Amino acid sequence: MFWDKLKKPFFALAPMHDVTDVAFREAVAHFGKPDILFTEFVSVDGLCHDKSREKMKRYYLQFTKLQRPIVAQIWGNNPDHFFEAAKYVASLGFDGIDINMGCPDKSVIKQGGGAALILEPQRAKEIIEATKKGSGKLPVSVKTRTGFDDATIDEWIPELISVHPVAITVHGRTKKELSRVPAHWDLIGRAASIAAGSGVYILGNGDVSSKSEGINLAEKYKLDGIMVGRSVLGNPWFFSDKDEADYVSARKRIEALGYHAEKFDEYFSEIKRFAHFKKHIKGYLSGFDGAKELRSKIMEAKNSTDLKNLLDKYSGRYI
Numbered sequence: 001m002f003w004d005k006l007k008k009p010f011f012a013l014a015p016m017h018d019v020t021d022v023a024f025r026e027a028v029a030h031f032g033k034p035d036i037l038f039t040e041f042v043s044v045d046g047l048c049h050d051k052s053r054e055k056m057k058r059y060y061l062q063f064t065k066l067q068r069p070i071v072a073q074i075w076g077n078n079p080d081h082f083f084e085a086a087k088y089v090a091s092l093g094f095d096g097i098d099i100n101m102g103c104p105d106k107s108v109i110k111q112g113g114g115a116a117l118i119l120e121p122q123r124a125k126e127i128i129e130a131t132k133k134g135s136g137k138l139p140v141s142v143k144t145r146t147g148f149d150d151a152t153i154d155e156w157i158p159e160l161i162s163v164h165p166v167a168i169t170v171h172g173r174t175k176k177e178l179s180r181v182p183a184h185w186d187l188i189g190r191a192a193s194i195a196a197g198s199g200v201y202i203l204g205n206g207d208v209s210s211k212s213e214g215i216n217l218a219e220k221y222k223l224d225g226i227m228v229g230r231s232v233l234g235n236p237w238f239f240s241d242k243d244e245a246d247y248v249s250a251r252k253r254i255e256a257l258g259y260h261a262e263k264f265d266e267y268f269s270e271i272k273r274f275a276h277f278k279k280h281i282k283g284y285l286s287g288f289d290g291a292k293e294l295r296s297k298i299m300e301a302k303n304s305t306d307l308k309n310l311l312d313k314y315s316g317r318y319i
């Protein structure tokens with residue numbers, strides 16, 4: 001079980017829908033690999049249909065050896081579907097399964113998934129049990145928030161712990177708070193003190209902007225691990241051990257953009273429009289003199305080949 005072998009505090013790449021696909025994960029694993037990588041969330045209902053299953057696998061559940069240990073995140077509301085989906089995910093060779101109990105998206109909440117499960121602890125527990133049964137030996141973890149409308153850590157975390165997920169990631173905001181307020185790390189710390197002695201690992205998540213900040217937070221709040229999402233956009237060096245991630249030259253940024261684009265092409269040229277990739281350009285081409293001008297030229301790219309050509313044409317003067 002990979003979780004037990006990690007050195008603390010461990011660092012995880014957060015699941016991010018339409019961002020942490022196989023191409024993005026490959027770039028992160030290549031330039032500065034974290035201890036754990038998570039896929040974006042995948043609907044268990046979709047995974048239970050033969051027709052959509054193959055499509056979902058191609059879009060969301062591809063991975064490479066370099067990305068191990070890799071955890072697939074699933075969401076839904078029906079325990080039977082979690083059981084089936086977990087069986088399928090296990091058959092794909094993942095190292096773990098994570099259950100999304102934090103997504104605030106309206107359509108997810110309407111279906112009783114994501115953060116809505118905070119309001120249904122009994123069902124949440126049934127889901128964890130069903131996922132464990134379906135996953136065979138794979139460790140099952142949960143990612144959640146501090147509460148739905150109000151912070152309910154004191155009630156919610158013991159409910160989860162009672163069915164022993166291997167780990168709980170706490171995003172330090174309620175569903176109601178979305179991403180509007182700074183993450184409440186004191187509440188994440190409270191979750192850790194509630195979990196102390198239970199054997200359940202606690203990861204903190206929300207607004208971590210550098211690896212050293214993450215290390216300090218883990219120490220201060222006695223956490224086993226830290227999960228990071230947005231700060232890794234355009235910054236696949238985030239998890240690297242050196243201070244490298246603090247300053248990356250323009251040349252390296254340009255090369256990394258090219259690498260990521262190549263991977264996007266390799267996995268998605270036939271199924272995803274290039275527009276899905278374009279959102280990454282700004283992150284890579286930022287923080288150096290002339291970044292804005294270069295960006296405006298590169299943004300004209302219509303596909304990865306175009307992007308490579310434009311990078312070759314305009315990036316010569318950057319060092």
Ligand SMILES: Cc1cc2nc3c(=O)[nH]c(=O)nc-3n(C[C@H](O)[C@H](O)[C@H](O)COP(=O)(O)O)c2cc1C
Nearest residue numbers: 014015016017040041143171206207208228229230
């Ligand atoms: C574009 C985007 C997509 C996200 N998709 C997911 C998801 O699929 N599953 C999930 O559990 N959280 C998802 N999240 C939430 C992140 O995993 C994370 O909890 C949140 O961004 C706070 O961490 P950060 O401040 O390090 O980004 C998403 C966040 C963003 C910005």
